[in-house]
Amino acid sequence: MKTAYLLKGYNFLFFGLLALFIPFLPVYLGQQGLSTSEIGLIIGTGGFVTLIAQLLWGFISDKTKTIRIVMLILVSCTAVFGYFLFSVDSFLLLIIFALFVYFFLMPLDPLTESMNFTVSETAGISYGSVRTYGALGYAVLSLIAGYTMDHFGMSSVSILFVVLGILSFGIIWLMPEVQASTKPVTIAGLKQVLTNKEMLLFLGLVFISSVPARMNDTFLGIHILTLGGDTSLVGMAFFLSATSEIVIFALSFWWLRKGKELEIITIATFFYFLRFFASAFVSSPILLTLLQILQMLTFPVFYTAAIQYLYQIMPKEWRATGQTVLALLFFGLSGIIASYAGGYLYKGFGGNTFYFTISAMSFLGVLFGVFLIIRKHKAR
Numbered sequence: 001m002k003t004a005y006l007l008k009g010y011n012f013l014f015f016g017l018l019a020l021f022i023p024f025l026p027v028y029l030g031q032q033g034l035s036t037s038e039i040g041l042i043i044g045t046g047g048f049v050t051l052i053a054q055l056l057w058g059f060i061s062d063k064t065k066t067i068r069i070v071m072l073i074l075v076s077c078t079a080v081f082g083y084f085l086f087s088v089d090s091f092l093l094l095i096i097f098a099l100f101v102y103f104f105l106m107p108l109d110p111l112t113e114s115m116n117f118t119v120s121e122t123a124g125i126s127y128g129s130v131r132t133y134g135a136l137g138y139a140v141l142s143l144i145a146g147y148t149m150d151h152f153g154m155s156s157v158s159i160l161f162v163v164l165g166i167l168s169f170g171i172i173w174l175m176p177e178v179q180a181s182t183k184p185v186t187i188a189g190l191k192q193v194l195t196n197k198e199m200l201l202f203l204g205l206v207f208i209s210s211v212p213a214r215m216n217d218t219f220l221g222i223h224i225l226t227l228g229g230d231t232s233l234v235g236m237a238f239f240l241s242a243t244s245e246i247v248i249f250a251l252s253f254w255w256l257r258k259g260k261e262l263e264i265i266t267i268a269t270f271f272y273f274l275r276f277f278a279s280a281f282v283s284s285p286i287l288l289t290l291l292q293i294l295q296m297l298t299f300p301v302f303y304t305a306a307i308q309y310l311y312q313i314m315p316k317e318w319r320a321t322g323q324t325v326l327a328l329l330f331f332g333l334s335g336i337i338a339s340y341a342g343g344y345l346y347k348g349f350g351g352n353t354f355y356f357t358i359s360a361m362s363f364l365g366v367l368f369g370v371f372l373i374i375r376k377h378k379a380r
Contacts, residue, residue, distance in 0.1 A: 004123045006175045007115065008130055012137035013168040014112055015242075017078065019141040020157055020164070021105060023238045024149065025085075025098065027221040027231060031154050032089050036222060040343015042095055043218055046102035047336030054328045057107035067115050068177045072169060074111075077104040079165020086158035110326065117311060128252030128304060135249050135300065139242035146235015154231075199313055201372055203329055205262075206306055209269045209365035210330045212276060212358035213299065214338035220292075223351045229285030237289040244296035252304050261309035262376060266369030268302035273362035280355035303330070 029039045061070045078101060085097035112134075120127045141160070148156045221234040248255075256264070275294040282288045310326050346354045 003119055003176060004125060004130070006171050007119050008133040010168060010171045010175070011112065011116065011130060011134035012140075013164050013171065014075075014108060014137070015134035016137040016141035017075075017082070017105060017161070017164050017168070018109070019138040019238060019242070020145050020160055021082065021101060022217060023142060023221050023234065024145055024157060024231075026218055027149075027225065027234055028086060028154050028157070029094065029098075030222055030225065032091075032094065034091070034094075035343075036219070036347040037343040039222070040218070040339045040341075040346075042098055042339075044336050044339035044343070045095075046099055046106075047332055047334075047339060049099050049102040050106040050335060051328055051332035053103045054107045054110055054332060058110055061111055061114075066177055067111050068172060068175060071108060071111055071115075071172050074104045074108050075165055075168045075172060078108070079162050079169070082161030082165065083158045086155050086161065106332070110328075113307060117307065126253040127307070128249040128256070131252075131300075131304070132246050132249040135242050135245035139239045139246070142238035142242060143235050146232045146239070149235075150230055150232040196313070201375075202262075202306075202309060202313070203325065205265065205365065205368055205372060206326065207329045207334055208368055209265070209272065209302065209362065210334040211338050212361040212365075213272060213302075214330075214334045215342040215354075215358050216276060216279075218335075218339055219342055219346050219354065220288075222346070223354075224285045224288060226351060227283065227285040227288060229289070233285055233289055237292045240289065241292040241295035244293045245300040248296050248300040249304065252300075255301075256304060256308060258308070258312070261305040261312075262369065262373050264305040265302055265309075266366060266373060268298050268305070269362055269365040269369055271297040272302075273359050273366060276355050276359035276362055280352050280359060306330075 026039050026043065029042060030036075034042075057070055057074065061067050064070070081097050081100040081104060085094070085101055088094060088097065116130045117127055120130055141164070145157055145160060148160065220237060221231075224234050224237060225231075271294060275291065275298060278294075279288060279291060282291060306326060342354070342358075345357060
């Protein structure tokens with residue numbers, strides 16, 4: 001049980017780090033004078049780095065049978081480069097340090113989720129009860145970062161990066177090693193997994209649905225500022241978004257049903273569509289902020305069901321890599337398209353067209369999800 005408590009504390013801190021980076025990097029870059037297309041270019045390139053880094057570190061973790069040591073390395077480097085990222089204003093240095101943070105921070109997500117799932121199974125507790133603390137950390141640090149940047153300047157986030165990094169390192173250091181499997185890892189095994197038709201269709205659904213979600217995550221803060229809000233309101237938006245996830249994660253043992261994952265993912269994608277469609281009509285930054293409460297019906301439902309489904313169809317020795325593939329699609333490949341296309345779309349056509357477009361993309365995800373559900377029932 002001690003490991004479970006440590007893991008909950010680590011989830012709070014790690015997702016707090018994500019809260020400093022994902023929502024506020026675009027805001028920080030915008031305050032440094034970069035256009036939305038330039039911001040999209042940097043974040044899109046970060047997606048390429050994420051793709052490579054998650055594959056690399058996930059493979060290293062599986063091959064060496066250690067998650068803990070890899071996480072210690074990653075969180076240390078994240079703290080260092082995160083500090084420098086939010087301390088410079090040179091365009092070249094912003095790009096360099098941002099890409100370093102992408103390389104070390106983003107691979108922590110699949111490794112963390114792999115550890116969450118493994119420890120939850122071992123301790124006999126629900127995955128959602130652990131992940132709830134991640135949502136809480138994201139919420140609290142989003143709020144703190146927003147007000148800190150508003151009152152002490154944009155670069156004040158650099159100190160928060162160091163503090164969270166040090167605390168995260170300390171907790172990981174106290175945790176025992178978690179091994180997902182003792183079976184040998186082979187390239188042939190990975191190839192067999194990735195050529196499975198059901199797996200590929202599922203990953204296609206994840207990809208289609210995650211692109212508009214990532215576009216919103218990247219440009220929501222910028223849109224709030226465009227509508228007349230400030231950084232404290234940006235922090236409040238992500239605070240409400242993450243806070244709304246807490247109850248859903250905590251009650252996942254009640255609503256998450258084995259065998260119904262595709263249906264649940266499709267329902268969550270439908271609520272993504274409704275959320276983005278409504279955002280297209282909003283002209284008040286306060287109303288747009290309040291609208292983020294709908295997050296409770298989208299990301300936590302989508303991601304929890306996706307993880308459960310993936311872990312059912314993924315061989316045990318490839319769980320860390322399987323989680324990496326899911327995160328790679330949700331934060332890597334989708335992030336590349338979302339950032340490049342989203343930046344030019346927002347700059348060229350404005351926020352309303354931007355949200356109409358991503359709502360249409362989400363609706364395509366709904367249609368594909370319905371297709372997979374029908375296909376599943378016909379196969380029975």
